[in-house]
Amino acid sequence: QLKLVDSGGGLVQPGGSLRLSCTTRGFTLQYYAMGWFRQAPGKDREGVAYISSDHGSTYYADSVKGRFTISRDNAKNTVYLQMNSLKPEDTGVYYCAASNGWGLVITGSEYDYWGQGTQVTVSS
Numbered sequence: 001q002l003k004l005v006d007s008g009g010g011l012v013q014p015g016g017s018l019r020l021s022c023t024t025r026g027f028t029l030q031y032y033a034m035g036w037f038r039q040a041p042g043k044d045r046e047g048v049a050y051i052s053s054d055h056g057s058t059y060y061a062d063s064v065k066g067r068f069t070i071s072r073d074n075a076k077n078t079v080y081l082q083m084n085s086l087k088p089e090d091t092g093v094y095y096c097a098a099s100n101g102w103g104l105v106i107t108g109s110e111y112d113y114w115g116q117g118t119q120v121t122v123s124s
Helices: none
Strands: 003-007 010-012 018-025 033-039 046-051 058-060 068-073 078-083 092-099 118-122
Touching (some): 033 068, 046 068, 058 068, 078 092
Antiparallel strands (some): 003 018, 018 078, 033 092, 046 058
16 A cells, blocks of 8 residues: 655754655655645645656755755655755645656646645744
């Protein structure tokens, strides 16, 4: 059974860092485009970072560019989101997702499988 397990969230002060992990089970990660999304209370879900299935190309939302880094380790079936210089507006539930689409997939509706989410709270 295909499954994604998100972890690594927590409470951090503004300016701090967190690394989220998404461990995948039941499929071969290298054939899937991956993305990280987040949803703040009362707001729509937004995509923050994406990584392609082939050459590891990446794409970031403007709000996180230069602060977040998405990466993948296909041998470990894991995708990471390194988050630095965190701001209160980064607070939300973060979800990883996998897409059957080839290459870089930056549209949320094209993602087929989702993790359960991990809470990130940035507050002093």
